[in-house]
Amino acid sequence: xxxxxxxxxxxxxxxxxxxxxxxxxxxxxxxxxxxxxxxxxxxxxxxxxxxxxxxxxxxxxxxxxxxxxxxxxxxxxxxxxxxxxxxxxxxxxxxxxxxxxxxxxxxxxxxxxxxxxxxxxxxxxxxxxxxxxxxxxxxxxxxxxxxxxxxxxxxxxxxxxxxxxxxxxxxxxxxxxxxxxxxxxxxxxxxxxxxxxxxxxxxxxxxxxxxxxxxxxxxxxxxxxxxxxxxxxxxxxxxxxxxxxxxxxxxxxxxxxxxxxxxxxxxxxxxxxxxxxxxxxxxxxxxxxxxxxxxxxxxxxxxxxxxxxxxxxxxxxxxxxxxxxxxxxxxxxxxxxxxxxxxxxxxxxxxxxxxxxxxxxxxxxxxxxxxxxxxxxxxxxxxxxxxxxxxxxxxxxxxxxxxxxx
Amino acid sequence: xxxxxxxxxxxxxxxxxxxxxxxxxxxxxxxxxxxxxxxxxxxxxxxxxxxxxxxxxxxxxxxxxxxxxxxxxx
Numbered sequence: 243x244x245x246x247x248x249x250x251x252x253x254x255x256x257x258x259x260x261x262x263x264x265x266x267x268x269x270x271x272x273x274x275x276x277x278x279x280x281x282x283x284x285x286x287x288x289x290x291x292x293x294x295x296x297x298x299x300x301x302x303x304x305x306x307x308x309x310x311x312x313x314x315x316x317x318x319x320x321x322x323x324x325x326x327x328x329x330x331x332x333x334x335x336x337x338x339x340x341x342x343x344x345x346x347x348x349x350x351x352x353x354x355x356x357x358x359x360x361x362x363x364x365x366x367x368x369x370x371x372x373x374x375x376x377x378x379x380x381x382x383x384x385x386x387x388x389x390x391x392x393x394x395x396x397x398x399x400x401x402x403x404x405x406x407x408x409x410x411x412x413x414x415x416x417x418x419x420x421x422x423x424x425x426x427x428x429x430x431x432x433x434x435x436x437x438x439x440x441x442x443x444x445x446x447x448x449x450x451x452x453x454x455x456x457x458x459x460x461x462x463x464x465x466x467x468x469x470x471x472x473x474x475x476x477x478x479x480x481x482x483x484x485x486x487x488x489x490x491x492x493x494x495x496x497x498x499x500x501x502x503x504x505x506x507x508x509x510x511x512x513x514x515x516x517x518x519x520x521x522x523x524x525x526x527x528x529x530x531x532x533x534x535x536x537x538x539x540x541x542x543x544x545x546x547x548x549x550x551x552x553x554x555x556x557x558x559x560x561x562x563x564x565x566x567x568x569x570x571x572x573x574x575x576x577x578x579x580x581x582x583x584x585x586x587x588x589x590x591x592x593x594x595x596x597x598x599x600x601x602x603x604x605x606x607x608x609x610x611x612x613x614x615x616x617x618x619x620x621x622x623x624x625x626x627x628x629x630x631x632x633x634x635x636x637x638x639x640x641x642x643x644x645x646x647x648x
Numbered sequence: 649x650x651x652x653x654x655x656x657x658x659x660x661x662x663x664x665x666x667x668x669x670x671x672x673x674x675x676x677x678x679x680x681x682x683x684x685x686x687x688x689x690x691x692x693x694x695x696x697x698x699x700x701x702x703x704x705x706x707x708x709x710x711x712x713x714x715x716x717x718x719x720x721x722x
Contacts, residue, residue: 256711299688304659311660312696376658390658460695490687579711580687587656646660 260576267569280511280559287507288566291500291514295384295567296574297486298496302613303372303381306639311647313458315451320493322448324501325621326441331505332513332622333437336428343428351512353546354625355610356422360414364609365616365631367601369638372613373646375399375598379517379612382599383564387571389583392595397520399599400606404521405528407607408535408549414608415539425626436624443629487577504619511559513623515615516567517547517606519560526552547615549607605638649678655685655713662689663696670700670718679719685712693718 244255253261267289274281294300298320305317336349348354355361372378375396377385382400385393407414427436471481504514528534529552541549575581586592606612609631611620617635620628652669654662662684669680679702682693693716694704702718709715 254711299691301659301688304688304692307660308692312663312692314692314695316691376660385658392658460699490691578687582685582712584656584658584685586658591657591661647664 254579256576256579256581259581260573263569263573263576267573270569274562277557279557281557281562283510284559285562285566287503287514288563288568289570289573290503290566291380291563292384292387292567292570292572293574294491294496294499294503294570295380296388296571296580297578298491298493298499300384300493300496300500301381302378302618303376303639306369306636307373307643309451309454309636310640310643313455313460315455316493318451319448320497321618322444322451322497323494324497324504324618326444327498327501328504328618328622329437329440329444329624331502332508333433333624335505335509336624337433340428343426343433346429348424348426348429349623351508351545352426352623352625353513353515353611353615353620353628354424354426354623355544355546355548355616355620355627356419356424357627357630358418358422360418360422360608360610361616361627361630362634364605364607365634366605366638366641368605368609368612369635369640370642370645371403371598371601371603371605371638373598373639373642375595375602379520379602379606380567380614383516383567384571387568387573388575389581391583391585392591395592396595396599396602399596399601400520400603401524403600403603403605404517404549404607405524405535406600406604408521408525408528408538411535411538411541411549411607415541419608419610420540427624427626440621440624487574488579500618501622504622508619513546513615513619515547515611515619516560516564517610517612517615518550519558519564520603521607522550522552522554522558522560524552525549526556529553544610546619547606547611609634649681649717651681651683653683654689655683657684658686659688659692662686663692666693666716666718667696667700670697670702673720677720679717682716682718683709684714684716685710687712687714690714690716 245252246255246258248258274285305321308314339349340347382393382396471477507514538549609616616631617628654665666682697704697718701721703721705717707715
């Protein structure tokens with residue numbers, strides 16, 4: 243392990259990189275704070291999401307894929323932990339906004355999205371794409387910060403796919419999105435029963451996952467921990483630092499932290515999601531080149547991750563959420579000594595990442611969100627669309643795992 | 649022992665290629681050494697190795713690089 247001198251102390255080179263990156267993140271915060279526009283808040287949340295994703299190696303793709311590929315439900319249990327934390331948190335925010343849900347009003351920022359054939363097609367295509375690309379949108383963004391070149395390629399593919407949706411949006415709007423009902427469970431059965439039903443469904447999924455695993459003949463193995471530190475205080479502190487900064491966190495802790503961050507973000511602004519922001523980049527660029535898709539019927543009336551026209555200039559608070567996620571993952575990877583520019587040795591893998599990315603982009607565009615906006619933020623919004631999208635993601639991931647296991 | 653280099657590969661390929669390689673071993677091979685730079689597979693490979701009757705020892709050989717030594721049990 244190579245070391246460098248910092249202020250007279252010898253520290254490993256990767257730790258020094260982490261310190262420099264953290265100082266850079268703080269400097270960016272100082273610059274962003276006076277600009278307003280909620281830039282600073284979203285930068286901080288982005289960093290936090292990125293750090294948690296990297297440290298817990300949280301991966302929505304593996305949560306779905308490994309159920310089929312390995313009969314392993316570890317990732318899915320982490321996702322369920324996150325949903326179980328976010329559901330009551332979202333419910334508190336929403337019940338304050340809409341105390342009486344039976345009057346036909348919807349909480350304005352919750353991801354309660356039109357339901358229709360676009361949800362089904364989008365979910366299946368997205369699920370297939372994320373398995374081929376080796377990571378969904380959030381996974382690819384956090385792996386970009388860890389230095390995986392294939393994840394940068396996957397994100398490029400997503401941008402292409404989203405631009406493709408922009409040119410076909412009005413068709414999807416006419417046949418499905420514009421006609422889709424936005425079904426918010428509390429409008430039918432009230433707040434309390436909606437939470438109860440959601441918890442029952444999450445518990446059902448947990449039982450199904452454990453049952454499915456128990457049939458695999460694969461005993462769960464807790465990862466080996468570093469040796470016990472003894473009584474020396476410095477050694478004990480080193481042990482804790484090792485557990486936090488170097489070892490991967492237990493996946494349920496990662497999921498719960500993501501769920502909690504999502505609640506905090508929603509309480510202050512709106513739920514987590516960024517497909518709309520990615521679409522804003524490419525649609526904005528296409529508009530600047532005068533080859534834009536023109537008007538996107540109804541898109542600006544939808545909450546969450548629907549396409550964005552990209553006419554608001556370069557700076558937008560969501561830009562800092564995405565950049566923060568890349569930065570947070572980079573910082574966490576640097577401290578752990580896990581940052582490295584990694585190029586796949588087989589060129590075919592790049593093509594696979596690009597193709598998977600394009601599929602993800604198109605699926606997220608018509609599905610009105612990715613694994614975050616249309617699933618991880620939608621189920622706690624108590625929208626029926628989140629459960630439909632989840633089922634379709636699972637179908638797509640099953641198809642994808644059949645393809646890659648060949 | 650045979651050596652399998654899966655550096656540069658990301659999930660699920662390190663695990664899939666390890667399982668493939670383990671299945672190809674003859675009963676006389678005592679095991680397999682896997683080299684990876686993808687941390688998540690430190691958690692996916694050991695259970696699969698156990699299922700196929702191999703024990704796993706992980707050593708950190710660089711930042712970030714690990715060697716998983718899979719040895720046939722018995």
